[in-house]
Amino acid sequence: MPIKGMSTRRTPRDQRALRLATGTALSLTASFGLGLPIPFMAPVLCLLLLASVNRPLPFKAGLVLALAALLTTGIGLLLIPVLRYYPISGVLLISVGLFLAFRFGLRGGNTLIMTFLVIGLTMISSAGIAEFDLAAMVIGALVKGLLLAVVVVAFSHGLFPDPPNAPSPPAAPPLPAEEVSRIALRATLIVLPAFLLALIDPAGYLPIILKAVGLGQQSSTTNARIAGRELLGSTLLAGLLAILFWSALSLFVHLWMFFLWMLLFGLVMARKLYALSPTRFTPGFWLNTLITLIILLGQSVQDSAAGKDVYTAFAIRMGLFILVTLYACLMVHLLDQRRQNDVQGLT
Incomplete structure (x- = not known):
């Protein structure tokens, strides 16, 4: 029963959170x-789509994206033979590809395309070193997960559509041109060690690459002063929530x-993401x-x-997630410190 004097209409942010x-x-x-296969891939992609696009994808657009x-x-x-027979050249080639992919995204390119490029350069090539069928399975899992995510996004928009004439969220301000290459280099250095680790045991360390890719993207809006809070804090909180989630699920194990x-x-x-419950x-x-919570739960x-x-x-x-995150914080700190030294040297 509605309370007198209180509006029962949902705001656009309410709808988006639901x-x-x-x-x-x-x-x-x-x-x-x-x-x-790799069942946590679909919810991660669905989450990224819902967080970045406030309208359902048309069927043709979903197929084009797949x-x-x-x-x-x-x-x-294509990079598997290079990595297998010329490993040093292969790693250097992938490093350059990562830098170009991150720079493409930072210059306003489609974030999902950038993510797929990074996954292709790292997860697929490292999986193929162990076994070609494993690499093909990862690609199949990604495409199937994406198609499922597109269907669920359309269904979710049908359940909770934006109100008519709802304003679109403001676009993120573009980075200064001189900052793009530096931040793309930082993201590349964050992802590269996880990729090298996955070359040792691709099946065991593929989730670490996915985590590193997320950290590389997150670091593009993080400076050294808040790196620990943003990168390490989110990882530790996800681990705590995963423990609580698993404990709650253990009370009654069922899909529903x-x-x-x-x-x-x-x-x-x-x-909290849509500031309905504001935080710092x-x-x-x-x-x-x-995203980290979903990866941890899916693997468990x-x-x-x-x-x-x-x-x-x-x-x-x-x-391993904490080590990768600490390394990401270190890269943010070192490269920001170098930039500050260069600026002071010029002045």
């Missing part, structure tokens, strides 16, 4: 229910309980927290299904 939480939970449930994902990630297949708990955690994160942290902090569910020790695997994975 849409993001519901879509993420639905895609997570559908991905695990359908038994898709084709673009197939082509961009397929670049990694997985959906309900994800919906609850997603609503809490979405309220940026939207990027909450988005990275939710797969470990459990495979009969592995979930808690030991989680501790190792969380430790």
